[in-house]
Amino acid sequence: MEPYQSTTPFGRRSLTLAHVATQIAASSRPPEKVVHKWKIFHAICLARPRLGVTERALSVLNALLTFHPETALTGDDDLVVFPSNQQLSLRAHGMPASTLRRHLAVLVDAGLVIRRDSPNGKRYARKSASGEIELAFGFDLSPLVVRAEELESLAAAVEAEARAIKLARERITLCRRDIAKMIATGIEEGVPTRRGGQGPADWAEVHAGFRSVVEGIPRTATRAQLENAAEELSQLADDVLNLLETHIKTENMNAKESRSEHHIQKSNPDHLIELEPSFRTSRAARAVPEPQPPRPAEAAYPLGMVMNACPDIADYAKGGISSWRDLLATAAVVRSMLGISPSAWEEAQTVMGEMQAAVVVACILQRGAAIRSAGGYLRGLTEKAKAGEFSLGPILMSQINSQLRAKRSA
Template structure:
């Protein structure tokens, strides 16, 4: 008598048409097809999002594969493994029995394995007189052979999507850096915009538009969401480059017409002194070339912590931020872009101190999309600081925690 292979699961488990379709496909697998079980497992791991499986379900599949003695899975082999729940749980790193059953059901529903249950639901194999297995009850792995090409297609699509997403993020990062530094250069050099304004007022408008785009980037974005943003930033970067090039050409023409030679920029490397005359020693007196690096007041926070809370300010630094002097110089560049008036800035420095006022500006930059008036916001914080009601620590910690939560969501 020919052995009869079970089709329906034991006990209360139901049979669905999807389960039956998987069994039909497995029964028609080509005998010449061979797949490497660990290669197909890695492919399934990559295709996991398309299959709707969890990482723990894949760990159960990994454990099932270890019970098949051969590395190759071929279409003409008997691909049924029959471990007990106890042995299977051990190879799944001690997974509880209830969790194991749930993930086995998920693998069956996803069409990766087939249940071949015995009359009493136990898993075992019946051997013939020669010792070979005649009939086995357990989990059949043949869908891995039948659907190998489908899994490879899923994996290729996911890898392509991941690459496109990575390229879009890289493009956005480069555009953000370029735009921020070009805006800073335009403000420092007093480059007029095409609307004819002189520097700060119009550059504030450009910077506000730039920050609005940046703040509109979703926390967990898809490639379809990021590509239009990348295109918008690229166009903005091209417009600013064109604006700066036109200014350079105008300067060169003016220099040639007046026979005054090349335009020579100030050799003073200290952008903080150039942009903030109020910070010079002795009012309008020229600053000494050698100045001590500013230090945070006692009881304040390290530079690394500030940059972790406010990373966007680094986009505006000429050569990066490695010390407090670089930080102060960059804050001086950002301050006019945010529309903070010199009087509000000087008052904040007087009340809070030079460095803490710069840290507040970095915090305002980080939340610029949610702040209608950066100057008014800074004045309000200055009043609170004068009354002893303002502390920088909670602001920094709130921003650090927010960014950590964003990183976890992306992960």
């Protein structure tokens, strides 16, 4: 009598049309087809998001594959493996039996293995008089042979998607850096954004548009969302570069003496007054403002802690931020982009101290759209500082916690 191969699961386990379809496909596998089991397993790992299987289910599949003695899975071989739950659990790194059953069901539902249950639900093989296996009850690996091309195609698609997302993120990062530094240069050099426009005021509008694009990118953005944002930022970077190039061409048309004089005025990177043109009258006595010795309150927080809390301000620094002088110079540029008036900035520096005022500006930049009026917010904190009710610590800790939450969610 010919052995009968069961098509339904043992006990209360249900049979679905998807299970039947997998069995039909497995029964028609070409006998000459050969698949390397670890290569196809690698493809399944890559295609995991498309297949709907978990990492632990893949650990169980890896364990099942180890029970097949050959590296090659062929179309004419019996591909049923029949380990006991105890053996399978050991090779799945000690996975509990209940968890093991759950992940086996995931593999069956995903069409990666077929359940071949015995009359009593046990896994075993019946051998002939010569010692060859006539009939085995366990898990059939035939779908891996039948679906080899499909699984490899899914893996290639997932890899291509991941590569496209990585390229889009790289493009966004480069554009963010370029735009931030070009905006900073435009403000420092007094470059107008349109004919007859005032440089710093108009650059604030450009900066606001830049931040709106950046803040509109979701934390778990799709490929399409990232590519759209990258395209917008690329266009904005081109526009800002055109503004700077146009200004350079205009300057080249001026007399050589005027260009030389302009160069002398703008060439000192430590000249903070040139970053704040409106301060020339009120702060003329501080031609080259060196950072004052920090007050005890200002020295309480290291620069590294500030940069961890407010990393975005580094985008606007020409050579990075490695000292308090760098932070002070960059904050002077950023405050103009945020629309903070020179009077509000000067008052904050007088009341809080230069370092604390710079840190507050960095925090305002980091919070972005959450603060509607950066100037009003700074004035409010300055009034609290006058009354002795201002403390920088809670603001910094709030920003650090926000950064940690963002990293965890990402």
